[in-house]
Amino acid sequence: xxxxxxxxxxxxxxxxxxxxxxxxxxxxxxxxxxxxxxxxxxxxxxxxxxxxxxxxxxxxxxxxxxxxxxxxxxxxxxxxxxxxxxxxxxxxxxxxxxxxxxxxxxxxxxxxxxxxxxxxxxxxxxxxxxxxxxxxxxxxxxxxxxxxxxxxxxxxxxxxxxxxxxxxxxxxxxxxxxxxxxxxxxxxxxxxxxxxxxxxxxxxxxxxxxxxxxxxxxxxxxxxxxxxxxxxxxxxxxxxxxxxxxxxxxxxxxxxxxxxxxxxxxxxxxxxxxxxxxxxxxxxxxxxxxxxxxxxxxxxxxxxxxxxxxxxxxxxxxxxxxxxxxxxxxxxxxxxxxxxxxxxxxxxxxxxxxxxxxxxxxxxxxxxxxxxxxxxxxxxxxxx
Amino acid sequence: xxxxxxxxxxxxxxxxxxxxxxxxxxxxxxxxxxxxxxxxxxxxxxxxxxxxxxxxxxxxxxxxxxxxxxxxxxxxxxxxxxxxxxxxxxxxxxxxxxxxxxxxxxxxxxxxxxxxxxxxxxxxxxxxxxxxxxxxxxxxxxxxxxxxxxxxxxxxxxxxxxxxxxxxxxxxxxxxxxxxxxxx
Numbered sequence: 001x002x003x004x005x006x007x008x009x010x011x012x013x014x015x016x017x018x019x020x021x022x023x024x025x026x027x028x029x030x031x032x033x034x035x036x037x038x039x040x041x042x043x044x045x046x047x048x049x050x051x052x053x054x055x056x057x058x059x060x061x062x063x064x065x066x067x068x069x070x071x072x073x074x075x076x077x078x079x080x081x082x083x084x085x086x087x088x089x090x091x092x093x094x095x096x097x098x099x100x101x102x103x104x105x106x107x108x109x110x111x112x113x114x115x116x117x118x119x120x121x122x123x124x125x126x127x128x129x130x131x132x133x134x135x136x137x138x139x140x141x142x143x144x145x146x147x148x149x150x151x152x153x154x155x156x157x158x159x160x161x162x163x164x165x166x167x168x169x170x171x172x173x174x175x176x177x178x179x180x181x182x183x184x185x186x187x188x189x190x191x192x193x194x195x196x197x198x199x200x201x202x203x204x205x206x207x208x209x210x211x212x213x214x215x216x217x218x219x220x221x222x223x224x225x226x227x228x229x230x231x232x233x234x235x236x237x238x239x240x241x242x243x244x245x246x247x248x249x250x251x252x253x254x255x256x257x258x259x260x261x262x263x264x265x266x267x268x269x270x271x272x273x274x275x276x277x278x279x280x281x282x283x284x285x286x287x288x289x290x291x292x293x294x295x296x297x298x299x300x301x302x303x304x305x306x307x308x309x310x311x312x313x314x315x316x317x318x319x320x321x322x323x324x325x326x327x328x329x330x331x332x333x334x335x336x337x338x339x340x341x342x343x344x345x346x347x348x349x350x351x352x353x354x355x356x357x358x359x360x361x362x363x364x365x366x367x368x369x370x371x372x373x374x375x376x377x378x379x380x381x382x383x384x
Numbered sequence: 385x386x387x388x389x390x391x392x393x394x395x396x397x398x399x400x401x402x403x404x405x406x407x408x409x410x411x412x413x414x415x416x417x418x419x420x421x422x423x424x425x426x427x428x429x430x431x432x433x434x435x436x437x438x439x440x441x442x443x444x445x446x447x448x449x450x451x452x453x454x455x456x457x458x459x460x461x462x463x464x465x466x467x468x469x470x471x472x473x474x475x476x477x478x479x480x481x482x483x484x485x486x487x488x489x490x491x492x493x494x495x496x497x498x499x500x501x502x503x504x505x506x507x508x509x510x511x512x513x514x515x516x517x518x519x520x521x522x523x524x525x526x527x528x529x530x531x532x533x534x535x536x537x538x539x540x541x542x543x544x545x546x547x548x549x550x551x552x553x554x555x556x557x558x559x560x561x562x563x564x565x566x567x568x
Contacts, residue, residue, distance in 0.1 A: 077423075118450050124454055125450050125458055128453075128454055128457075128459065128462075129457060132462070135462070135465055135466075147469060151469060154465070154466045157462070158463070161459070
């Protein structure tokens with residue numbers, strides 16, 4: 001590999017790293033603003049214009065707080081916990097293709113940390129490691145509430161990983177490759193986006209992504225009403241900051257992953273027309289680079305939509321009860337995703353990509369029928 | 385000493401990586417058996433699995449590396465940690481450490497070591513050297529692995545899946561609550 005190529009690759013990796021951190025930082029601000037909007041408040045508006053410096057103020061506060069380690073805690077594991085959480089959160093964005101490719105001279109470099117032919121498995125592996133940060137930290141705190149939070153996190157992640165993996169398998173069957181770039185490239189035309197070919201898989205995947213990120217309605221590991229603060233009860237200062245920050249990074253990465261798997265990644269309608277028009281008017285190299293930049297921006301638009309969706313759900317839905325969580329995971333999502341895989345396979349035998357709509361239609365019909373057959377409840381007038 | 389140094393000079397970067405990973409693997413594997421706290425033991429075992437995955441990557445078997453991490457480090461070890469956290473084995477369990485058990489474990493371990501050494505020294509088990517003509521860098525990649533699994537090794541593969549099914553059914557049977565069982 002050439003030195004220039006290596007340099008550009010290094011810059012791309014650094015930029016992705018920086019963007020990940022920046023987006024995670026401003027997600028905390030966006031979360032407060034969205035929460036404020038949904039609750040009819042103003043939200044942070046004191047630090048800087050429109051409160052834009054709020055995340056920096058928060059970070060400053062976190063750094064200057066007392067860094068407390070409980071005396072009975074296992075000290076090294078207590079420190080290792082947040083480090084692991086942060087590490088696994090940052091690792092997974094390496095294989096996501098953020099854009100097409102940058103061209104200069106004779107080189108063509110994909111806008112992606114690293115292209116490996118098992119990208120999907122890599123992300124899946126890193127995500128499955130994410131629970132260690134929580135488990136190690138929760139156990140090392142030597143606190144019953146932390147331990148319960150850690151154990152909840154472990155059982156929840158393991159339960160939802162299965163459905164997550166099975167819904168991903170349907171995508172892999174459609175593409176025939178484990179590389180994320182190949183999956184994105186396969187969705188080049190608008191109606192071949194996996195959201196249209198795999199509607200049920202998308203719903204399952206999104207639900208499981210919520211569970212894997214420990215976001216509401218699945219934030220039982222840090223359920224305040226039952227567990228004080230959950231796994232980070234004993235944490236303070238920047239260690240707590242790392243846990244909270246890792247959650248936002250996970251949110252960004254899963255948004256990016258959902259957009260890459262189901263919403264065509266950096267593709268947008270009429271992309272080829274725009275690309276060829278740009279190349280005609282500005283020359284092959286500049287035009288191609290500008291087209292890549294547009295794709296990059298479109299991809300981030302999709303990511304921001306999903307980050308907003310995560311926040312929207314958090315401030316709209318109440319938390320599940322624990323048995324509801326387990327029932328949903330094991331008795332609903334796993335059988336549905338297995339059915340999804342089977343129907344997808346049957347459809348692919350006859351070269352029909354939209355077979356899983358059959359499940360969706362049947363489910364909608366069942367809901368309508370059961371709704372119609374349910375006894376009508378008479379409105380009881382209030383007794384005075 | 386000079387031989388040793390010249391050996392190090394002949395190594396490629398891959399060779400250095402291999403040595404580094406091997407040392408790391410051995411140390412974390414020793415950590416598994418010497419750690420007094422079972423939680424540290426499990427964490428060392430996870431580190432061992434990571435090092436093994438590193439070895440798979442060095443052998444250009446990326447699929448195996450990823451699956452090793454997903455299945456062992458990501459799922460089985462989480463369950464191990466989960467169970468040990470529930471058991472709360474903080475205090476030393478002295479009952480299981482009588483002289484008899486120590487002797488028995490030394491004998492069993494020694495026999496296993498002798499067996500392994502004889503196996504590795506046998507002529508038929510020698511690892512063949514690489515020949516540049518027949519070497520294909522793509523042997524360990526997913527596509528080739530899939531082709532091989534679904535053509536030459538289809539019977540063992542399917543038998544393994546039946547085994548998993550049996551294990552799953554067995555687990556469900558064990559976990560099932562009968563009508564008169566205690567509810568806990």
